Amino acid sequence: MAQEDRAQGDVLIRVEHLVKQFDGHIVLNDISTEIDRGDVVCVIGPSGSGKSTFLRCLNRLETPDGGHIYVYDDVDGDIRHGIDICDKTTDIDTHRQRMGMVFQQFNLFPHMTIMKNLTIAPMKLQKKTQEEAESYASELLSRVGLSDRASSYPGELSGGQQQRIAIVRALCMRPQIMLFDEPTSALDPEMVGEVLSVMKDLAEEKMTMVVVTHEMGFAREVANRVMFLDGGDFVEEGEPETFFSHPKSDRLKNFLGKVL
Amino acid sequence: MFSAFYDALYLNFVKDDRWHYLTNGLKVTLIVTLFSALMGVVLGFVVAIIRSTYENTGRMKIANKLCGLYLTVIRGTPVVVQLMIIYFVIFASVRIDKTLTAIIAFGINSGAYQAEIFRSGINSVPKGQFEAGRSLGFNYGQTMVHIIMPQAFRVVVPTLCNEYITLLKETSVAGYIALEDLTKGGDIIRSRTYSAFLPLIAVALIYLIMVLALTKLVSVLERRLSRGTRR
């Protein structure tokens, strides 16, 4: 039986004392934080500070070495039961179905058409019929303006288009949270905007999002919370206005001085 | 001059129906190649799955060790020696059919090479594909079946076919256990007629034609597979 924990309010994910190391090199050092339903959290920080590692721990693409990550899934009155995904006995595959992930390198399946990319997971994992899966995929496709590419292969699309498809692929599973790992970093500058605008729409629809990004403008405009990761822990966090305009710690001041 | 050539042809192939040595031999060669390739495909596939499962997840440790041993031994020794050991040592007391022995020997041998081909195919698929599959909620097996294997397969087909071509030629050592394959057939004619040239050239030509046909097939297949998906 997976460990349980209870919470009230809007919390969706609670991270407690998360530790992750690679060959003795500690990357995440006792991190604790909470993500609420509807939050758009942007994670920023210097290269190699562990932003991707943090994000990938949330759906256990990296196995944490210590701590707990509770996901509050089932609504039961006001009290929700959290399931610790760090627990080895937790069925992580079921949880991942409800946690969409978007990668820097898109990672679309090159041997499948776009439509197949979008429908394979809902059909195989959620037992949707082809019609159900395709009709929902088409709806999302038209929302990102790519209806005409349903029968193309990923290799025939531009980077920006591929990343929009990758977002839709995750959304087709109807996730309760979306994780983004530098979704625009591999794109040509002229394509960054189209991807960010899809993400912005998503935020407006109250999707819970955790976004690792170097796009400070996006963080400032869309996030309701920005977190600065450095030296293995969140050094500072806050709502964007104060975070960017009045940083408290020297490390954040220093970092913002370099990137802004 | 011509009549001497015709005489030689007659002596080597027509007299006493000696061409039967070639056709029967060819049949044996094809049977051994086909079934050992099939056996090797199954064996190689299983070994490759075990090896890459171990590499990716750390599971199946003991099975992986056994597979490693199998690959080292088979790829580190000549196929003729393996064939003779299987026939004269392992099956020494139970005299089973020579064709079957050859199929087993070449199947085990080819399995080792095909395992490495499959594994390199699996490894050639970028890690991000695996992670994308897992992040959608596919488990390890589903990710392999739906996402990794179909891509690995496309990469592997040409190399795999080349392995079959090699196998076809390698079965020519089956004569070491007195199996009358194509090569042995030519050799028998040579020993009857005391003329080496025609029978051996005929054997060589038959191998060459088969290899060329298979090579052609591979290139057609390759073009088919590269169509559709473009990276």
Ligand SMILES: Nc1ncnc2c1ncn2[C@@H]1O[C@H](COP(=O)(O)OP(=O)(O)OP(=O)(O)O)[C@@H](O)[C@H]1O
């Ligand atoms: N699989 C791994 N094996 C060993 N070390 C790793 C592995 N993944 C990450 N690391 C190390 O962990 C540290 C944090 O890496 P991570 O990718 O999380 O940083 P990041 O903040 O995402 O950096 P970037 O902005 O460059 O993407 C780095 O020092 C990196 O070298």
Ligand SMILES: [Mg+2]
């Ligand atoms: Mg990163």
